[in-house]
Amino acid sequence: MEGECKVTLDTAVDKDTEKQATQRLQPSSKITTALLVFTLCLAAAAAAVLIVNRHTEVDHTLRQISNVRAAIHLEGVHNSKLNTSVEWKDRVDQSHSQGGLELKNNEIVIPRDGLYFVYSQASFRVSCRNDNADDTSSHPMVHLSHTVQRWSRSYGNDDVKRDYATILHSIRTACQKTTSSDSDEDGSWYSAVYMGAVFNLYRGDTLRTLMEEEMLNKLEDDPGKTFFGVFAL
Template identity: 65%
Template sequence: MEGECKVMLDNATVDTDARTQTTQSFKPSSKLTTALLLFTLCLAAAAAAVLVLNRPAKSPGQDEETFDLHHTLRQISNVRAAIHLKGEYNPDRKDSVEWKNQVDQSHSQGELRLEDNEIVIPRNGLYFVYSQASFQVSCSSNADYDEDDTTSRPMVHLSHTVQRSSMAFGSADDRPSYQTILHSVRTACQKTESSESDKEGKWYSAIYMGAVFNLKTNDRLKTIMQEKMLRNLEDDPGKTFFGVFAL
C-alpha cells in the first residue's frame, strides 16, 4: 500500500508540473496576436457583406454589359418630367399658335410629350404650367390720334388662355371636356411697364402666365388665342413659349 501511494503521489506531482510548464509556455503575447487576427478577419468579412448587399441585384445568367444597360435605363427613368415648347404662327390653325418641340431651346423629357398641339401629362402629380405669348400690334390706324392722348388711340385687346382636358371633370358622353386654368387679357396701345411702341406706331406686348396644378394621368393642356391676333404673334426665339415641369 505504501508503494502504491508513493507512485500515485509521484504521478500527481508529474501532472502538476506538466500543467505548470504548459501554462508557462502559452505566453500572453500569443493570446493577443490570435485575438487581433480573429478581429481582422471579422472586419474583412463584414466589409465584403456590405459590398454584396449594396450592389444592385443581378438576375441569373445576366452578363455584365446587359446589367449595366438596365441599370442606366433605370436611372434615366427617374429624370424629372419637363417640356418646353416654342410657338410659331401657322395660318391653318385658327385658335392657337403651332407648338414645336426639339426646335431652338425647346425640349422634353420624363414622358411629357406634345401630341396634336397639346401637352399630355404622363402621371398624377403636382406640375408647374406656364406660357407666354408675345405680340406686335399696330396702333396707327387712326392717323389723327394725339401721341399723348390715350383716349384717341385705337384700343387693341390681347388675350391668352391655357385649358385643361381631364376625365376627372366628367362628361355625359365620356368625351373629355376642357376647362380654363390660366387666362390673361391685356390692352395694347397704352404705355405700360411691359409694352412699348416704335416710331412706326407698332406696340410690343407679352402676356405671361404660370401656376401650380394637381394634374392626373393623360390630362391634356392646350392654348387658346384670338384668331385675329395670331398674325401679329412674335415667334422669334424666347418670345412665345409653352411648358410644364413636374415638382
C-alpha cells in the same frame, strides 16, 4: 473430370479479371463524377452571378429613368391654318421634352399623376396708331390675351367628349389707339403675356392654348418670344 476443371478455372479467371477491371474503373469514375459536379457548381455559380448582375443593371436603369424629371418646352409659331391657337414645335431652337411629356395634336400630354408647373408666354407686335385721323373722340384700347386649357377624365370626360376647362388666363392692355404715337415710326408696340402656376394633374390629361384669331396675325414667333411648357415638381 479434366474438362470440368478447365471450365471452372476459366470462370475464376474471368471473375478475377472483372474484379480487377472494376477496381481500376472505380477511382476513374469517382474522379469523373467529382469533376462533373464541380463543373455544374461552377456553372450554377456563374449563372447566379449573371442573374444578380442583370437584376442590378435593370434596377439601376429603372432608377435612372425614374430620376429623369419630366419636362417639356415648346416654341410657338404662327400657322395660318390654325385660327384658335399658336402651332407648337418640339424640335426647334431650345425646345425639348423628356420624362414622358410629349406633344400630340398640338397639345401637351401628361404621362403620370403628380404636381406640375405649367407656363406659357405669347409675344405680340401691335399697332397703336389710329388710322382714322378724323376720329378724335374714340381712342380704343388694344388688349392682349392668352389662355391655357386642360382636358381631363377627372372632369367626367372620355375620349369622345372633349370638354376643356380654363386653368390659366391672362389679359392685359397693351396701349391705346392714338393719332400720334411716341413709339417707332409705324406705330408698333411690342408686348408679351406671361402666366404660370402649379397644378395637380393626372395621367392622360392634355393641355392646350387658345388665342383670339385677330391676335394670331400679330404674334411674334422669333425664338424665345412665344413658348409653352410643363415640368414635374
